[in-house]
Amino acid sequence: MVVDKKLLYTGLLLSVLFVVIGCVWLAESNETFDVVAEEFGAEEASIWSAPLPDYEVPGLEGNVAVNIIIGVAFTLLTLAAAWGVGAVLRKRS
Amino acid sequence: MHIPDGFLSPAICAICFAATAIFWFFGFRKAREALNEQLVPLMGVLTAMFFAAQMMNYPIVGGTTAHLLGGPILGITLGPYAGLISMTVILLIQALFFGDGGITTFGANVWNMGVVGVFVPYIVCLAITRAWRTKEGLLAGAFLGAFFGDVLAAVFAGLELGLSVTFPYSVQIAVTAMATHHSVIGVGEGVVTAAILYALMRSRPDLLQLPKVSPSWLGDLPISDVLASGG
Numbered sequence: 001m002v003v004d005k006k007l008l009y010t011g012l013l014l015s016v017l018f019v020v021i022g023c024v025w026l027a028e029s030n031e032t033f034d035v036v037a038e039e040f041g042a043e044e045a046s047i048w049s050a051p052l053p054d055y056e057v058p059g060l061e062g063n064v065a066v067n068i069i070i071g072v073a074f075t076l077l078t079l080a081a082a083w084g085v086g087a088v089l090r091k092r093s
Numbered sequence: 094m095h096i097p098d099g100f101l102s103p104a105i106c107a108i109c110f111a112a113t114a115i116f117w118f119f120g121f122r123k124a125r126e127a128l129n130e131q132l133v134p135l136m137g138v139l140t141a142m143f144f145a146a147q148m149m150n151y152p153i154v155g156g157t158t159a160h161l162l163g164g165p166i167l168g169i170t171l172g173p174y175a176g177l178i179s180m181t182v183i184l185l186i187q188a189l190f191f192g193d194g195g196i197t198t199f200g201a202n203v204w205n206m207g208v209v210g211v212f213v214p215y216i217v218c219l220a221i222t223r224a225w226r227t228k229e230g231l232l233a234g235a236f237l238g239a240f241f242g243d244v245l246a247a248v249f250a251g252l253e254l255g256l257s258v259t260f261p262y263s264v265q266i267a268v269t270a271m272a273t274h275h276s277v278i279g280v281g282e283g284v285v286t287a288a289i290l291y292a293l294m295r296s297r298p299d300l301l302q303l304p305k306v307s308p309s310w311l312g313d314l315p316i317s318d319v320l321a322s323g324g
Binding site: 003004007008011012014015016018019021022023026027028029030031032033035036037039040041042043044045046047048049050051052053054055071074075076077078079080081082083084085086087089090 | 125131195
């Protein structure tokens, strides 16, 4: 497979930048959907205990450096997962 | 717009899973035929970028925040079926590892953000670009597509909530509330989508000209005509 290295590195650089901005300056989440749901009295009933709730390590909440590491690690996992799914689908064709 | 477990009735969850599964079936089948060696890395990189971009919460009116969904640009650059696969990967990782969106509501979340949030922008952009084959037409189509995609995704989320017996308010109230709030977010999604598309047109027009993974009944965006238009 021909890998466009410039695209890959630019994409990764931008992704890391997004994670850093998201963890340092634009971290506070008060989503419209959650506000509307809360106003209407909808109640969450989780059936799955996520290991990193709200994108933070339990016990290390608010630690920006840890959040950045988590963000970057899962960005790489997402890259691998999407690329992997695409590669498997292409191989089957 | 990630709906957590408990917000939707089991019947609504099942209907959303079934509706989404139809798109998954055709999407994965088409992707097997249409994904090429250039599109696979692009899909990986864009999926990772929009996973990261969703971590940025920008303030909007009334003290609330919003984040980019990314569905419109994924749909326009990769084609709606590949965009759906990308959004499915993002939403699955968010639900499993971060509890952002539920497991029972996974089908509903993929329907709202991966089907409606990807196909509507693509269809709107396609219609406008076919009628107005210039760069301005493509950008206008991307903006309007992203706007309507975001608002319609919110309308579907409102419908799902309103129809759920676990939710004490009517469909009309839920849909109105979601659509009103998301019309503001839709403008932001539209501006960012058009800006990214403009940047790609200037820097990497070749990426926009790759074959799209789209349903044959929809066809591809006439990107080559648009880029050749000089408009």
